[in-house]
Amino acid sequence: MRGGAVGGRAVRICGVLLLTLLVLTAATASGAPRGGPAGATGGRGPLTVVTGRDLTGYLHEVLADWNRARPAERVELVELPEAADEVHAQLRDSLRSGSARYDVLNIDVAWTAEFAGNGWIAPVDRTGVPDSALLPSVLDTVTYRGRRYAVPYVTNAALLYYRKDVLDREGLEPPRTWDELARQASTLSRKYRMHGYAGQLLPYEGLTVNVTEAIQSAGGSLTGPDGEVTVDTPAALAGLRFLTEGLRAGWIPEAALGYKEESSRQAFQAGELLFLRNWPYVHTLSSAPGSPVAGKVGVVPLPGRHGTGQGVLGGSNLAVNARSPHPRSAADLLAYLLSEDVQRRVLTEGALPPVRASLYTDPALVRRYPYLPVLARSVASSRVRMKSARYEQVSLAIAAVTHGALTGRVAPEDALRRLDREVRDILLK
Known part of the structure; x- marks a missing residue:
């Protein structure tokens, strides 16, 4: 009897151990958060x-x-490829699988709505930084359906280099309207013996942004305030024609159809372009010692149909993986x-535009980076991209069409009639 009881208890213990092992194995295979639930660690730990x-x-x-000050919450940095499309694909695949490999994600502002809509990132309820300390327009990039899912980290707005x-x-002032730009670029x-004007017109996200800026700068939009599709309008047609007519007239060179950010920057810096639409990083590189155009570069806001244009907000936001086991440490890192x-x-x-408003009026910084006041105006007048969990599909359609x-x-x-139909089909799926 006694030996049978011991043997039965041993069998039960072995069964419990086996069940525990199976549960742990299943949790690991399913991508369960490393380190267990947040409650087991107080939400703190390495990131x-x-x-x-x-x-x-x-x-x-x-x-x-940070690591020197907080060794118990040490941060490991993982760098993905430079190309935004590759970064997006790798992050999407990781988050879709339920992985907790990454705690904090530095993501393009255009991805915030997609990641939030899919439940991949957690709402951000505290940052320790008051809204008044940040550029007002960047706050719109972190919200989705009335709630914040990230904090702004880097902003961006396109500028016109000349x-x-x-x-x-x-004896000319830089152009303020499309007519002035076309006239100067042509003559x-x-x-x-230079090309006139270029943006980024290769079919990728850069073209989507260039087209969106042109449509907005003509008074149009892709979607209205209630999310309705507004692609097929006279204003949107005027914006698209600004680009198509420039190419047909020749003041936008055919080479621009193959330009991305860096290839267009290199053309401008080599002295091949009179005007260039690009991001703020170009100013630092084109003005650096050894640049063929150092000391010859000016910068103004993008021109529009009847005055200053309306750009598209770029930059990146910081978000926390919804499956991170250390959300309290992650929140502190965001504040840092x-x-x-x-x-x-x-x-x-x-060499990236910050989101802290005070830095744009700091006298020492303005002397060092004279484009800051222009950039601040451009950021203030720019608009956030469409907030949709299907933005990537919309962007691909815009670029292709x-x-x-x-x-x-x-x-x-x-093209606009077709694009209107395709955007409606995507958003109404």
């Missing part, structure tokens, strides 16, 4: 931050300072990365 490639290396140093030496020689490019000291380093070491119009395969009005 992994994922980002696109850090081209300047500044983020390594910023996080090294050859100041050429315009000064001609001066021939006289100085929004601190004035780190935000200053974002600009001075990372409008590229057909730019290359002359499709009339602009036909």
Whole structure:
């Protein structure tokens, strides 16, 4: 009897151990949060931050300072490829699988709604940084359906770069409207044997942004205030025609149909372009010692149909993986990365536009980065991209359909009618 009881207890113990092992194995295979639930760790512990490639290396140093101060919440930085499309694909696949590999995600502002809508990132209820300390327009990039799912980290708005030496020689002010831009780009490019104007017109997210900016700068939009599709309108047609007619007239070179950010920047910096639409990082590179156009570059807000244009907000937000086992540490890290000291380093070491409003009027910084006041105005007048969990599909449709119009395969009005139908189909799925 006694031996049978011992044997039975041993069998039961072995059964419990086996069941426990099976549960743990299943949890690991399903991507359950490492380190157990947040309650088991008080929500604190080491973190992994994922980002696109850090081209300047500044983020390594910023996080090294955090690690020295908080060794129990040490941060590992994972860098994905430079191309935004690749970063998006890798993050989407990881989050869709339920992985907790990454705690904090540095994501493009256009992805915030998608990630929130799919339940991949957690609402952000505290940052320790008052809204009044941030540029007002960037706050719109972190909300989805009335709730915040991220904090702004880096902002961006396109600028118009121009050859100041050429315009000064001609006694001309930089263009404020499309008509002025077209006239100067046409006449001066021939006289100085340069191309007139270029943006990023290869069919990818850059083209979507360029087309959206043109439509907005003509008074149009892709969607209305209640989410209704507003693609097929006279204003949107005027915006698309600004680009198609520029290509047909030749003041936008055919080469622009293959430009992305870097290829267009290189063309401008090599002295091949009179005007360039691009992001703020171009100013630092084109004005650096050794640049063929150093000391010859000016910058103004984007021109529009009847005055200053309306850009598209770029930049990145910081979000917390909904499955992170250490959300309290993650929240503290977000507050640290929004601190004035780190935000200053974002600009001075990372060459990226910060989201702290005070830095745009800091006299020492304005002397060092004279484009800051122009950038502040451009950020204030820019609009956030469409907030939809299906934004990526919409962006692909915009780029594909409008590229057909730019290359002359499709009339602009036909392209917009088709795009209107495709956007409706995507959003109503």
